[in-house]
Amino acid sequence: MKKNIYFILSLVMLSFTVVSCDFDDDLTEPDYVRLEFAPGAVPLGVAVGGSTSYDVNVYSAKNMQSDRTYNITVGGSIAPEAYNVPETVTIPAGSNEASFTVSASDIGLGVAGKTMVLNLEEEPEFTVGDPLSFSVARVCPGEEFSLDFTLDAYPGETGYEILDSDGNSIVKVEGSPADTSLCLASGTYTVILTDSYGDGISDGGVTISYAGTVLATLTGDFETETSVEVSF
Template identity: 25%
Template sequence: MKNFRFSIFFGLIASLLLVSCSDNDDNYKSFSGPQEALLFNKSASIFEFTAAAPAFTEVLVSSTTVSNVDRVVPVVVSPFTTATTNMYSIDMSTAVIPAGQTTAKLKINSGSFAALPSDGSAKQLVLVFGSSFYALPNRTNHVVSIQRGCANTKVNLNIAFDPYASEISWLLKNASNTTIASSSPYADGLGSFTTQFCLVPGNYTFIMNDSYGDGIAPGSYNLKLTNGTTLVSGSVFGSTISHPFTIN
């Protein structure tokens, strides 16, 4: 049973709580391990741009140790990435932690606006560390949701996973039952995920799936307007659940 799996996992995760931190907490220097550990300061971000001018976003990448020399951060693109290479470029010259510091600002540049989905959905750029480097649990990857600047209604999807994120998937469908956005595979241990949709007025259905059949427990998900209004929310739902909602 999954509850039994969770009880075993809980003992392990309790020991990691001393060295892990929330998505917005960069106070990781209390970590004391046998070696240098790398981490993404946040697990997800949103990058939107228009056709008017080039743009960029920055992803913070850190080390738990200080060095007296510059260090190149071994960031690579995961095979789980759904964004195509003409949608973005990565300035690897910024993937360097300067001597005496612990953080690098990895610069992601905008690519072709025309290549982005025209329906307002996002494509994911999934960044991970090289396999030979140790990373802090729950900070091993960063998902950049790349999408067009929105002239319609922005809707934020927020997911707080249980320890089994790999079991979760979702779909967003329009009134014609056409899938306009869907999830990429998630890795167990991922703490949270955020992305944003740009939706024209109309009726939609948001579908959450759990391959194990017990939903997110503990955990939660929601769809919210940028003013904080909740359109959809949930947690325990079994194998699948559908949430209809309307954008006016």
């Protein structure tokens, strides 16, 4: 009798083991996939009137047993006609990486440039990493109009604006400006430096240059705003 009981218990335990194994197989951990720019590819610099392209790498946490295709999403402020990005990318079987090419053209970029955001469309079988967000801007080596800032302990109060000769605002930044290089046509421009608190920039200011030559300097000794007109 005891032998029969032991035999029955053994069968029950075996059935649990088999069910448990099958259940574990059904709970396959989702894959993780991320995008990464090739070295030196960010930001995207586009020659005035030209175009450029860079590679984006795709990495999976697992080697693929078969080809796996992912949908690519594109966002940001850049116009659709200004870029060329494939709709999908495929990681081949036996590998955990692939790449695709992003092309951008000087179409509607403007003076300040635009943003582009790339990612992969998430599905139940995998999760994706953070999106790639970057700027796409004109570059003009050796002919940049540059603003180099020295800020105080309250950078969020500082802003600036650039007006063309007709008084049109072509660039405006409110709060925590970064050193900037722009591609501007030759002409006359007004640079306005502002402080939202009204106490200027302690021991700070901005140096304005074109093609490496200093055109003017605005010191932080002002209240709400100060400005200067420059030509090149």
